[in-house]
Amino acid sequence: MNQNNEYGCYLELDSMLNDTYKLTGYLASSELSIVYLGYNVESGESVVIKEYYPKALVMRDMDNKTVISRKPSAQAHIDRLREAFRREAAMLKGLQHKNIVGFMNDFEQNETSYLVTAYCRGQTLESYIHKNHPMARADWVGKTLIPLLEGIQYMHDQGIIHRDLKPGNVMIGEDGSPQVIDFGSAIHLNTASSYPIMTSAGFSPLELYSDKSKQGTYSDMFSLAAIIYYVLTGQVPMDISQRLIQDNLPSVRKLNNRVSVVLSCIIMWGMAVKFAKRCPSFRVMKAALHMEYYRLKGLDLSIGKLKKTEKPTPRL
Numbered sequence: 504m505n506q507n508n509e510y511g512c513y514l515e516l517d518s519m520l521n522d523t524y525k526l527t528g529y530l531a532s533s534e535l536s537i538v539y540l541g542y543n544v545e546s547g548e549s550v551v552i553k554e555y556y557p558k559a560l561v562m563r564d565m566d567n568k569t570v571i572s573r574k575p576s577a578q579a580h581i582d583r584l585r586e587a588f589r590r591e592a593a594m595l596k597g598l599q600h601k602n603i604v605g606f607m608n609d610f611e612q613n614e615t616s617y618l619v620t621a622y623c624r625g626q627t628l629e630s631y632i633h634k635n636h637p638m639a640r641a642d643w644v645g646k647t648l649i650p651l652l653e654g655i656q657y658m659h660d661q662g663i664i665h666r667d668l669k670p671g672n673v674m675i676g677e678d679g680s681p682q683v684i685d686f687g688s689a690i691h692l693n694t695a696s697s698y699p700i701m702t703s704a705g706f707s708p709l710e711l712y713s714d715k716s717k718q719g720t721y722s723d724m725f726s727l728a729a730i731i732y733y734v735l736t737g738q739v740p741m742d743i744s745q746r747l748i749q750d751n752l753p754s755v756r757k758l759n760n761r762v763s764v765v766l767s768c769i770i771m772w773g774m775a776v777k778f779a780k781r782c783p784s785f786r787v788m789k790a791a792l793h794m795e796y797y798r799l800k801g802l803d804l805s806i807g808k809l810k811k812t813e814k815p816t817p818r819l
């Protein structure tokens with residue numbers, strides 16, 4: 504077995520896939536998949552390749568490539584999860600928007616499934632906020648938060664809900680523009696889905712913790728509002744389980760008084776525990792972000808002006 508990497512399970516670098524993609528690096532791995540960096544040898548374009556590899560259930564065969572079941576009894580489970588993995592490609596195929604990662608290809612090889620997407624240069628919103636201060640700045644509202652909302656609105660208009668929006672699933676380019684990735688939990692709006700999804704503390708709404716409850720665009724509204732909360736305060740919102748009996752989620756404005764009362768209230772409305780009480784409209788959220796953009800721009804300008812007109816006190 505290939506034992507020269509963390510799990511002894513990654514494909515070797517320089518491997519070719521689909522006679523088109525050469526692997527050049529490892530980006531991430533989770534319970535269900537391994538994410539590689541690579542490039543298309545025909546076009547030279549950088550790509551990201553996600554391989555279905557549920558590591559608790561499978562391993563590589565003697566060739567270090569073919570994926571085989573660890574136990575014959577797990578095969579049915581592996582196949583079910585593989586169906587869910589393939590759905591990510593099916594969801595992404597129909598979406599074309601500058602704020603959603605671009606779909607490039609999907610194929611089967613090595614007895615497993617692959618999804619190829621465009622490489623987003625930059626870093627995840629999660630790592631960005633880790634390294635930087637909370638972003639109550641006009642350019643961030645304009646370049647990042649409003650386009651992020653527009654990407655989500657677009658997918659909803661195509662009838663798709665993402666269901667796993669969180670800072671780790673948003674890439675931020677060097678110019679601040681966002682791209683939503685990871686459609687592994689996405690579904691069509693009118694599908695009654697009971698297949699398993701991941702939940703993320705602070706960013707997943709209550710209704711996603713049960714596959715019996717109704718889910719809709721309001722579920723993505725919760726996660727979007729939680730992402731905006733995180734960007735503006737630098738804090739992951741309190742998890743929903745701690746808000747059920749008494750909701751003591753501190754307001755955005757309490758944590759960052761540079762944020763207006765109006766935007767703070769709309770974000771908190773977007774994060775209401777019960778979906779029926781949640782802000783139902785992405786338009787309302789967008790209007791609040793627009794207003795905030797102009798307000799913060801005014802604030803930044805007046806601070807800039809003050810700084811420019813500040814003269815050293817003359818010595819008498």
Ligand SMILES: Nc1ncnc2c1ncn2[C@@H]1O[C@H](COP(=O)(O)OP(=O)(O)O)[C@@H](O)[C@H]1O
Nearest residue numbers: 530531533538551604620621622623671684685
């Ligand atoms: N298109 C991409 N461009 C750049 N990095 C990516 C891209 N897709 C995924 N990644 C990186 O790989 C990580 C895992 O990818 P993701 O699709 O979220 O898989 P998972 O289902 O394991 O969460 C992301 O958090 C990001 O760091």
Ligand SMILES: [Mg+2]
Nearest residue numbers: 671672684685
């Ligand atoms: Mg992810």
